[in-house]
Amino acid sequence: MKTLRDLLRDYRFAISFAIVCFLFVLAMLSFVSPHDPTVWFYVPRDMSPSWENVLGTNSKGQDVFWQATFAIRNSLIISVIAASVSRVIAIVVGMTAGYRGKFTDRALMFLSDTFLVVPLFLIIVMLAMLLRQYMNLVTLGLMLAFFGWAWDARVIRSQILSLRERDFTKTAKLSGTRTLPLVMKEYMPFATPLIFSTLINNMVWAIGLEITLSILGLMNMDIPTLGTMLNWAITQNALLLGFWWWLMTPIVLSILLFISLYWASVSISEYLDPRSRIQRVGAK
Amino acid sequence: MKFLKQYLVPRLIQYLLVIFLGVTAVFIIPRLAPSDPVENTIATLQSMGGTVDAATLDETMATMREMYGLSGSNWEQYLDFWGRVFRADFGISLSQFPTPVIDLIRTSLPWTLGLLLFTTFISWAVGNVLGGIAGYYNRNRWSRTLDTVAMVVRPMPYYMFAFALLLIFGYFWPILPIGGGASLGRQGSWTMSYALDVLRHAALPALSLVILGGAVWFQTMKLVVQNVNSESFVQYAKMGGVQEGRIVGGYVIRNALLPQITALALLLGQILSGALITEIVFSYPGVGTLLYQSIVSGDYNVIMGITSLSIIAITTSILIIDLLYPLFDPRVRLT
Numbered sequence: 068m069k070t071l072r073d074l075l076r077d078y079r080f081a082i083s084f085a086i087v088c089f090l091f092v093l094a095m096l097s098f099v100s101p102h103d104p105t106v107w108f109y110v111p112r113d114m115s116p117s118w119e120n121v122l123g124t125n126s127k128g129q130d131v132f133w134q135a136t137f138a139i140r141n142s143l144i145i146s147v148i149a150a151s152v153s154r155v156i157a158i159v160v161g162m163t164a165g166y167r168g169k170f171t172d173r174a175l176m177f178l179s180d181t182f183l184v185v186p187l188f189l190i191i192v193m194l195a196m197l198l199r200q201y202m203n204l205v206t207l208g209l210m211l212a213f214f215g216w217a218w219d220a221r222v223i224r225s226q227i228l229s230l231r232e233r234d235f236t237k238t239a240k241l242s243g244t245r246t247l248p249l250v251m252k253e254y255m256p257f258a259t260p261l262i263f264s265t266l267i268n269n270m271v272w273a274i275g276l277e278i279t280l281s282i283l284g285l286m287n288m289d290i291p292t293l294g295t296m297l298n299w300a301i302t303q304n305a306l307l308l309g310f311w312w313w314l315m316t317p318i319v320l321s322i323l324l325f326i327s328l329y330w331a332s333v334s335i336s337e338y339l340d341p342r343s344r345i346q347r348v349g350a351k
Numbered sequence: 352m353k354f355l356k357q358y359l360v361p362r363l364i365q366y367l368l369v370i371f372l373g374v375t376a377v378f379i380i381p382r383l384a385p386s387d388p389v390e391n392t393i394a395t396l397q398s399m400g401g402t403v404d405a406a407t408l409d410e411t412m413a414t415m416r417e418m419y420g421l422s423g424s425n426w427e428q429y430l431d432f433w434g435r436v437f438r439a440d441f442g443i444s445l446s447q448f449p450t451p452v453i454d455l456i457r458t459s460l461p462w463t464l465g466l467l468l469f470t471t472f473i474s475w476a477v478g479n480v481l482g483g484i485a486g487y488y489n490r491n492r493w494s495r496t497l498d499t500v501a502m503v504v505r506p507m508p509y510y511m512f513a514f515a516l517l518l519i520f521g522y523f524w525p526i527l528p529i530g531g532g533a534s535l536g537r538q539g540s541w542t543m544s545y546a547l548d549v550l551r552h553a554a555l556p557a558l559s560l561v562i563l564g565g566a567v568w569f570q571t572m573k574l575v576v577q578n579v580n581s582e583s584f585v586q587y588a589k590m591g592g593v594q595e596g597r598i599v600g601g602y603v604i605r606n607a608l609l610p611q612i613t614a615l616a617l618l619l620g621q622i623l624s625g626a627l628i629t630e631i632v633f634s635y636p637g638v639g640t641l642l643y644q645s646i647v648s649g650d651y652n653v654i655m656g657i658t659s660l661s662i663i664a665i666t667t668s669i670l671i672i673d674l675l676y677p678l679f680d681p682r683v684r685l686t
Binding site for chain 1: 357365368369372373376377380381382383384400476502503506507508509510511514515518522529617619620621623624627628631642643646647649651654655658662669
């Protein structure tokens, strides 16, 4: 609780915390939605915002507001699946590489370098084309997880490398602690905040990629996400027909989501970094 | 000699291994598909209302397999694919039928290359200089304003940002063309007016890439410079009365630029992906738009060609940057 209060003192964290809460409430509203998001033509088409339809309706005869609640929920689900699964891979790879060292380290870091260097977007597009028929929230999340771990594995590894050289490692080893308990019990507390900040960054990346893939038509268009919502609006010419409420809703929501998540992660990692903490104290 | 053995040889082995892994992935992924591209094409042809006897059909299928590199066992296909990569021959486009893939790539490559080289260089230079100055004077108000701007721009994915610029300049303030590489129906020529036309069309894609890329370089540079600032040689120079401009330009930024060169090498793959996506938004006639058309029409040959060539081009550029690095860093040169 004290950490949260400290973090909230940073205006960026306070803003992003408020926005994330707002978006989370929107996503939760989808559970009480009066409409099924896959059904078409339950309201008049192309109505501009009014009291009955807060954000208007689209050319598919759906209420944009309720559609958006589902879109946020699904985009968040994809990004949480992608980010948490890729965190598991990153932790295992980073900790093994950092702790075992030598050949294991070199082999694993070569693997993660390969992932970093290769233009992954093209490979992801090829895979997405292959999986087109099976595309849903879980497959997309897992696919992004498979590609999203490389950088963070390096970050975690370097943290472990520095922890390995500290005295308490030697004390623990001499008193007979095994490798796994040592890593889980002694190293994890140091690495957890770092992992959390990379988790948020990875969510931003996953949401962005989901939107890009959806625009390219590689996502299942029946599932409402921020990306598919934007794709429908673009392909149905919402721009030319002047249905701004339909086009701007997914755009504004995703921009809010990107900024708030990114600011939260920056603010957390600055809070964790002792050097910038000193600068902050000095600035006051 | 020591440099050769400890640095160059492992680096070259790594380079070859990355290309090997990448191209192998490009070979394997389409072959996991449940549907056979040749049978798909035949089915499309038949659905258009052509009937042929069985013998001709078998012959056509065999010829097409040969053309698409799908004849023989998987292992033979794999070896054959490597031969194709080396010859830069990726067979024939499935959607634009008799055109070889390499011709399609060759016509769109100059557009992408021009856009990519120009924007990468500009955003790296502008971002680093601004970031360096802002990092040195990090208490100033304009430095903080720039920082906030970068904080807003940075998390945007390429697609969203390019699309936002398209909305602003296409509908609210239409001063620049929002699509294509040059005015419709205009023949390429080496005249001043054609060059200006091309530049005008490149302005929006380039602007969106420069702002996004610049924000990344600005932020990382600012962070590095803030750390260099507290080092003793900077304090010493200040106390010794060295002019402030010289401290910033000659000492601080110069020292902070070195990690930025390494970062450029690491980010090249992402920069390429971003350029391809930006091209799609502005329907710029480069490789990205070609990629989009191939995705829509399911043209695997073109996608495989683009992906393998990109992997080779990116890893080679990173190798070149790494090998040039000693030129910038005297410490590496001496050891």
